[in-house]
Amino acid sequence: MIDIAAVLPTNKPGPLPDGGLRVVALGGIGEVGRNMTVFEHAGRMLVVDCGVLFPEDDAPGVDLILPDFRALESRLDDIDALVLTHGHEDHIGAVPFLLRLRPDLPVVGSRFTLALLAAKCKEHRQNPVLIEVVEGEHRSFGPFELQFLAVNHSIPDALAVAIRTEAGLVLHTGDIKLDQLPLDGRLTDLAGFHRLGDEGVDLFLVDSTNAEVPGFVTPERQIGPVLDGVIGKAKQRVIVACFASHVHRVQQVLDVAATHGRRVTFVGRSMVRNMGIAADLGLLTVPEGLLADLDEAMQLPEDQVVFVSTGSQGEPLSALSRMARGEHRQISIRAGDMVVLASSLIPGNETAVFGVVNGLVRLGAQVVHQGTAKVHVSGHASAGELLYLYNAVRPSNVMPVHGEWRHLRANAELATLTGVPPERVVIAEDGVVVDLIDGAASIVGRVEVGHVYVDGLSVGDVGESTLSDRLVLGEGGFIAIVVAVESATGRAVTPPTVSGRGFSDDPKALDQVVPLVEMELARTEAENITDPHRIAQSVRRVVGRWVAETYRRRPMIVPTVIPV
Amino acid sequence: MIDIAAVLPTNKPGPLPDGGLRVVALGGIGEVGRNMTVFEHAGRMLVVDCGVLFPEDDAPGVDLILPDFRALESRLDDIDALVLTHGHEDHIGAVPFLLRLRPDLPVVGSRFTLALLAAKCKEHRQNPVLIEVVEGEHRSFGPFELQFLAVNHSIPDALAVAIRTEAGLVLHTGDIKLDQLPLDGRLTDLAGFHRLGDEGVDLFLVDSTNAEVPGFVTPERQIGPVLDGVIGKAKQRVIVACFASHVHRVQQVLDVAATHGRRVTFVGRSMVRNMGIAADLGLLTVPEGLLADLDEAMQLPEDQVVFVSTGSQGEPLSALSRMARGEHRQISIRAGDMVVLASSLIPGNETAVFGVVNGLVRLGAQVVHQGTAKVHVSGHASAGELLYLYNAVRPSNVMPVHGEWRHLRANAELATLTGVPPERVVIAEDGVVVDLIDGAASIVGRVEVGHVYVDGLSVGDVGESTLSDRLVLGEGGFIAIVVAVESATGRAVTPPTVSGRGFSDDPKALDQVVPLVEMELARTEAENITDPHRIAQSVRRVVGRWVAETYRRRPMIVPTVIPV
Structure with a gap:
């Protein structure tokens, strides 16, 4: 196993040798989110995915984190296409920001993926060049011959992509699992993976998200009966929260609601929008007369309605959070209501999600979540499924993608268990440059990849210095002296x-600060210090020392000295 | 079930009727932490536990949250004793703050509990009145006849307490589980619980922490063989992180280390201190010559040492976090090292803990945690065990304690399943006053209970206004105009x-702010506004509007107008 942490290249790589293929992730390796992988061959480039990362505690106030496009900026015209594997935010969320740099970039994806992207671009007042593809299809962009394969995931219409160049055959799974009983019958094309394996896959990029989890993901369709049990028992209102793009989950809620004579109301802007798109494309089957708008639903008897809502991650502004705080304009939770969180609990969101659960329970609702019933299954292959993939593909080189270090390393371990030589498993991270030359992949250097923060309307002006100030201010506030x-x-x-x-x-x-500062000013005056900057420094020093000794705290000390 | 959320009393209760018993939690109901329950009878009071709560995101910069003592402050001399059920921080951490108000308050607990408290009080330069008790013992304090029962938990020497008064028999579990094969052979005294049940328990206060979890907690001793497998396989250094008070977990690490010819080094101040106390009291058996100090350990061959460390919750200043960042002064992680997190993952700590895991994995360590191997079991009874307790005790009234709303409600459900009438299950929250009169418990009112924050050296001066400012500053920083x-x-x-x-x-x-403010000042001057406060308001308004429109952000706007 080539171990980046031991090698830690800091050097820029040399030029790509003729006939070689270069791979650099600008996001998504060493983290879960902002997936973006750049392939280079014969002077041309291909990008796979362009997603966002949602910030955690270390980036307070930030709305989104984008992949770092700097490595592309001087070569925008060399990009032949952007391929999107599926429509999740961590794969398409940053596309509008890339299109700002290169508006005519062809964007390639499946029908549903492009429909979700189009809706997003519309909000950004962009009109991208969209190229729709289906599984089985072959398409060339510059020197890159692409082949798309159906894969199963927690959103319809996901694709893996095989990339053929003179350097060899590369296969990128995108996000993938191997549900053997998918709700829509669209299986991951394991036979296709096997045929590619027969042909000889030189580099296999593999989703690592669940590599640490042993076994297999439970089929999505087993959630239906659980929902049936829960909703069938409910005597009053039912609210089901899940991801706004999880069409199959919602399909099962619709089916169960219909069985129990309940109508369904979508709550939350993205839920309404995405389910509209899914229904239009025939991916969501909505029985005639099942849907009710919110006003209509409020008139129905309580045992005849199911709300399908966003907010499953405890987002404070979501409808569900407002219900939990008793602040929703229309829906007030009462004893006996049933709330189902049919969703994962993304690490980092626990406090928010359980805050919502406790608020709902306190108001008398019964809350069912994945900790108490099987109302969620993951969209990512567990270790058992990944072994199937490795055995089908029998790759020469492996590069785990989509995951934190613990996931990448677990995925690498699986690859070697199936017989991939350890030295042919490349664990990289964002910015690490991997070249595939003569059938062997290796790390050849590193390009700079930082975090690009979106805060409000602007991109990139909030950086490490601003964030470190926010962390100090958020922990201790400030003391200003003028x-x-x-x-x-x-x-x-x-x-x-x-x-x-x-x-x-x-x-x-x-109260003690004024005399303290006056004393210090008397001192600086006595020493003939007139430079406002030096006076400010002196003030900062004495106040900082005082507050550390008196309170043992570290607020930001902000002195302003105005010469008049 | 009496439902506090529906009743929501806001009124202070009337005086306690003669012969009645009053119960108020000043912390620990509706939250996990700062457990403190006050019992009142015949004009006298008894306090059970006095712990701290560790703050989450909504209390940035805060070190600890204390129970709110206000309801006690005018009646400090009426308290006959403080009983500590066990030595965890969420049960003893706030004792020094209560002792500041009443230094001569008798503190009652088991030997190990009092030893941990004494160490804590020494740091606060306090010398409390300690009264040691053992399971089976009866002691009276004022009108409260206490009986102590052995209970099993994730710390040695834990006790439940039965409280007899003229009002009836109350039983408080403290933290409890029913490990049927405890490492020290000290079972939860289920027979004692049963005998109390025969006598007739009027009010049963029950640990709710794991009431949502079906089934039974795996015996602690099953972790030993797992540790043996993991440590036996290790070819280099082993680092095991766990709670510094988990004597039995550490005992198993010591035993496994001895089996594999490894010596053990304790890392982290509280680990060294607590294990010293445990060994002194005969609760931890340390084979002769097993322990090595850190300097000694650094000289040993890598396959002959196990470090037992704090930092299992990802605390940024802990030894383990420093190792993960490659910043530990002595221990540097290398490829092939083995790290075991033999600990729970407390909700809210996921990001920090996985940050440490990823840091360690990136440096080449193999990390084993409860998600990948059975290296941790909970200290709190699951639903199956709670049913045993209810069936043994057969209480007339039940009051779930120690938990968030979701836990309390799940625990209440278990009580009713065993036959406790729903109207005899009182779900309260902090500050809710419950009276036990003529064998029936009911909610009679509410006293004010807020969050009391410790930040640095001071207690209570950081309140909601400061925290809300910190949240604003932490999200958006500030713009100061002088x-x-x-x-x-x-x-x-x-x-x-x-x-x-x-x-x-x-x-x-x-850059645009200066001309904007100058324009506004010209306007206020033209309108003959001379009041600095009004001028500042105007400046705040225009700058706030500008930043919202230009950036769509909400920094704090801090104008200072100095009249000269």
């Missing part, structure tokens, strides 16, 4: 103004 | 000083 001094003498012309925010509720907490 | 104006005219005497922190990395981000 003094006006005579420019010539450095003498304070007014008493210092001291104020704190996020420091203390006690109005007297900072 | 202007000096002529007192008489309100005319600006210097150009405004504008600075932002936590707002943007772009040095030009706020």
Whole structure:
């Protein structure tokens, strides 16, 4: 196994040798999200996926994290196509930001994927070049001959992509699992994977998300009977929360609702939009007269309605969170209501999700979640399924993608168990450059890949310095000291103004600061210090020391010295 | 079931009727942590436990959350004793803060519990009155006749307490599980619970933590063979992280280490301290010559040492986190090292814990955690065990404690399944006052219970206003505008000083603010506004509007107007 942590290249790679293929992930390796992999061959480029990452505690106030496009910026015209494997945000969410740089970039994907992308681009007032493909299809873009294969995932119409160049055959799974009883009958094309294996796959990029999980993912369709049991028992309102793109999950809710004589109302903008698209494309079957709009639903008897809602991750502004706080404009939770969280619990969201659960329970609702009933299955292959993939493909080289380090390493272990030589398993991370030359993949260098933050309307102006300030301010608040001094003498012309925010509720907490600062100003004046910057430094020092000794806290100290 | 969310009393209760018993939790109901229950009878009081709660995202910068002592403050001399059920921080952590109010309060507990408390009080330079008790013992404090029962938990020497008064017999489980093969042979005294049931338990307060979890907790001793497999396979260093009070877990690590010819080094202040206490009290058996100090361990061959470390919850300053970042002064992780997280994953800590795991894996370590092997079992009874308790005790009234709403409600459900009438199950929350009168428990009112925050050296001065400022600052930073104006005219005497922190990395981000503020100052001057406060309000308004429109962000706007 080639171990990036031991090698840790920091050097830019040399030029790609003729006939070679270069692979660089600009996101998605070493993290779960913002998947984006760039392939280069014969001077041309192909991009697979362009998603967003949702920020955690270390990026407060940030809305989204984008892949770092810098490595592409000087070569935008060399890109022949952007291929999207499926329509999840972590695969398509950053496309509008890439299209800002290259509006005419051809975007290739399945019908549902492109429909979701089109809706997103519309919000960005973009009109991208869309090229629809289906499983089994072959298409060439520049030197890249692509072949698409059906794969099963937690969203319809997902694809894997095989990339043929003179350098060899590459297979990228996208997000994948091997549900053997998929709700729509569309199996992962294991036979196709096997045929590619027969042909000889030189490099296999494999979804690592669930590589640590032993065994196999339960078939999606086993959730139907569980939902039937839960909804069948309910005597009042039922609210089911799940991901807004999980068409098959929603299909099962619709079917169960119909069985029990309940109508269905979609709640949440993305749920309404996506299910509309899915129904239009024939991916969601909606029985005649089943759907009710919210106003209509509020008039129905309580045992004749199911709300299908967003907010399964505890998002504070979602409909479900507002219900849990008793703040939803129309739906108020009552004792006896039933809420089903038919969704995963994404690590990092536990506090928010359980906050919503507790709020609902406190109001009297019964809440069913994956911890208490089998109302969710993952969309990603577990270890058992990954072994099937490796045995079908028998790749010469493997590169685990889509995962944190623990997932990548577990996936690498699976590859070697099936006989891939350890030295042919390349564990990379974002920015690490892998070249496939003469049938062997190896790490040849590294390009800089940082976090690109979207905060409000702007992209990239919030960076590490802003975030580190936010972390300090968020932990300790600040103490601001303003003094006006005579420019010539450095003498304070007014008493210092001291104020704190996020420091203390006690109005007297900072009473000692004014005399402290006055004493320091007397000292700087006595030493003939007139430079406002130096005076400010002195003030910061004495106040910082005082607050550390008195409170053992570390607020930001913000002195402003105005020469008048 | 009496449903607090439906009743929601806000009124203070009337005086306790003669012969009645009053119960109020000042912490621990509706949350996991800061357990503290106050019992009142015949004008006297008894307190059970006095723990801390560790803050989550909604209380940034806070070190600890204490129970709210206000309801006790006017009646401190009425308290006959503080009983500690066991030595975990969420049961003893706030004792020093209560002792500040009442230094001579008798503190009652088992030997190990009091030893841990004594160590804690020493750090606070307190010398409390300690009264040691053992299981089976009866002791009276004022009108409260106490009886202690052995219970099994994830720390040695835990007790349940029965409280007899004229009002009836109350039984409080403390934290409890029913491991039928405990490592130290000290079973939960189910026979004792049964005998109390025969006598007639009027009110049963029951640990709710795992009430949602079906079945039974795996015996602690089954972890030994798993550790043996993992440590036996290891070819280099082994690091086991677990809670610093989990003596039996550590015992099993010591035993396995000895089997494999490895010596053991404790890492982390609390681990070293607690295991010293446990060994002194004969609760931890340390084979002669097994322990090595850190310097010694660094000289040993890599396959002859096990480090037993704190930091299992991803605490950023812990030894394990520093190893994961490659910043530990002595221990550097290398490919092939084995790290075992023999610990729970407390909700809310996932991001931090997996951050540590990924850091270790990236450096080449193999990491085993409860998601990949059975290296942890809970300390709290699952639903199956709780049913045993209810069937043994057959209580007249039940009050679920120690848990969030979802846990309380699940526990209440279990009580009713065993035959407790739903109307005799009281789901309360912190501050809700429950009276036991003539054998029936009911909610009679509510006292105010808030969050009391410890931040650095001070207690209670950080409150909701400070925290809400920290949340705003942490999300968006601030923009500060300072202007000096002529007192008489309100005319600006210097150009405004504008600075932002936590707002943007772009040095030009706020360039438009100066002209904007100058325009606004010209306007206020023209309108003869001289009041600095009104001028500041105007400045805040225009800058706030500008930043919302330009950036769609909400930093704190902090104007300071200095009259000169």
